[in-house]
Amino acid sequence: MADVKTPNGDKLKMDSANLFREETFTDLKTGTITKLTPVRADGADDPSKPAIFVAKTQVYTQMGLIPIEGEIEAKNLAEAVEKFPEAVEAALAELAERIEQRQREASRQIVTPDQLMRGGGGMPPGGSGKLII
DSSP states (O other): OOOOBOTTSOBOOOOTTSEEEEEEEEOSSSOEEEEEEEEOTTSOBOTTSOOEEEEEEEEEETTEEEEEEEEEOOSSHHHHHHHHHHHHHHHHHHHHHHHHHHHHHHHTSOOOHHHHHHTTTTSOTTOOSOOOO
């Protein structure tokens, strides 16, 4: 069997010092909270590290459903439930900022006459018929 590599070329390997048990909680309406509990390699809880809580939901947009996910700063599940809306709002704000940044970057691109000629079809009028990417 061939060795599987990561995208940067390293050998694929689990980090036994950074393992978590995953639990999912939902209200069946708004979303889910995932609790990641740190564990040792033998599966026992690792009390030296804090649990991580993640809010997950979906929002309706003009383009359809978009999954939203963000970390919740909480010490326990009750606190995570209370802070769920705040975490989703922060994740939405971050997503909006990333979209705006990509739009700014796209608006700064230089458009050449060749790109304008291609339009939506991918081939310039009277061209060779080769797809230009």
